[in-house]
Amino acid sequence: MTMISHLRNYQVLVLVGAGGVGKTTLAAAVGLSFALRGRKVMVVTIDPARRLARALGLHQIGGHPHRIDLDELLENCRGTFDIMMLDSGQVFRSLVERAMTSEEQRQRILNNRFFQRFTEAMSGTQEHAAIEKLFELVAGDQYNMIILDTPPSRHALEFLNSPTRLLAVLDDAVLRWLIKPATSGLSMISFGSKYIAKVLSLFTGTEMLLDLTEFLTLFSDQLAGFRERAFRVQQLLQDRQTGYMIVSSPERHAMEGALMFHRALKKAGFALSCLVINRAWRVPDHPITGDLLGRQLKKGFPEVKLPDGFSSRAYNAYMHRLNVARIHHLKAQQIIAMTNLEYPAYIVPALVDEIVNLSGIYEISRFLFREQDQRDQVLL
């Protein structure tokens, strides 16, 4: 089965994987494929390479959907293809603004240093923002295929836990015991922990404790709402119609990342849809020696004057390419085997030229319609 027919039953696809494996390009190609098949597609991307962004018309500011004209590829296409770049700051601010009931509260939270550093520490809040946006889009009901390109996470779990992470800090009963939101000054620290607080403030300074107190106070009324929302987001992530695509390249750091996602997603009980090994080099493998090439070049192209050493440069280039292609093939087999063959695996070859327009994306899309599940190819 090809990737596109395999994925057709999902409503939401989440692409995960290490940085630099081509997730954004692949998200766009999967989106384009389904749009050409008549689906209403939205691709949410995080931080596309500049040329890719230009190729997709994403050079404007983020946060708004952009519709891509499919006429040049298919006349009278029933599907639509929207793509947007995530503006994580905007998503997070609006989340906080929704939660705060008064303007004064809003200002206080946005000015709270603990909140500022907290948001910074959440890896730019991109994971959180991406998932919030996804939730919004699903609720909006305008699309029947939503594809989410995720930021490269240091830890798979950071991404998967992001709906509950803010909640965890707000809801930490232990923390609430230490700092009872009430008055100002150190008096808010409950009697039993005064000594501990004293030593701690030696360590961090008292302002840090005060900032944390304010942060917790401001959010204390919102806990129920946050809990409800986090629960619903979690449900969406675990829905059977939400599929996860693990994207890797045939390179070590990417494969390690893929394996980490495989384990984390399985453990969390999410629906793993497929593994993609992207950017694998390919070359027709044909036995040849330097001598044979030299003879063929002389005989086969009598009218062409060969520069000095041309034959050996061409031969070395081919052998190098062949060597890398073989290594990539072996590595692809290796990662497929390591994921236990539990879900389909596809190999997408590397294109020679960088993608600078929609046709480049279309070229990849054609592979997605053509390449077959690779699990049968794995030697056990």
Added chain:
Amino acid sequence: MSKRLIINLGKGGVGKSVISAAMALVSARRGLRTLLVQLHAKDRISEYLETNPINENIRELQPNLFCVNIVPEAAMREYALIQVKLEVIYKVVFQNRVVKAFLNAVPALSDLVMIGKIEFHVQETLPSGEARFEVIIVDAPPTGHGLFFLSVPKVMADADQTGPIKTHALRIFELLQDPGRCAINLISLPEEMPVSEVIDASAYLEKELHIQPAMLLINRCSPIEFKPEDEETLNQMLRIDKKPRPADLVLQAFQEDISRTKQRMAHAQRLYETLALPMVSLPDLTSFRFSRAELEELAEHLEEIL
């Protein structure tokens, strides 16, 4: 290599760990006591060096080559003990559940204690008065987090609060800014995204932290050799209808590889022209399993350059 502290920064997957390990090998072989630091990372370096796993305890792997993988919990304990002096108090206070929860909630504290530990080793001396480590090489986290990591001392130093953290943060920030003691290298591949990331990182270092990066290292430069006249020859040959097999496959591949190589050279060029820093190219050592042999090859290259 004359700097005390060398920090290697770059996008994930560009080869920071490998290059850091190769640099450390070169430095140790020159007779300098060298500490190679990983930061709470999946330990790759022990595999490249073909040695036992590296943990949070400093270990001498071979003469003059010391390794450590700094983890926040251990660094926090060391740091706290410096502040509160007594192990007993540390146990009462810091191993308290409440306090643990609090420290986990203080953002960036774990980054600060890790960079604090690095600074400690820069200052550290042997009983003889000599520096314990003459060179410290840090395999930094991937760019985004790496920059956050490097900016934590400044953020903490700027905060209008008092206390030991601020004093310490200021001292670390001064170390990072001192070109006589610290060199921050930017590592990239000749590809669009890593190049853009390095350009942005360099701008951030200069504007926000007032740090001038020391050197650019472009990893995995293409091993394809070609001459300008090859392209025209290929065009002529590929235009011919009937080509002998397998020569046609070779010519096709050669043409594609030249095209790819030129794109990669253009990315390296863009980086060089934008940043105008000393630049070093490293070879592409694609292999099925990167091991000590490949590491030695890379070290040989660095030996000539550094």
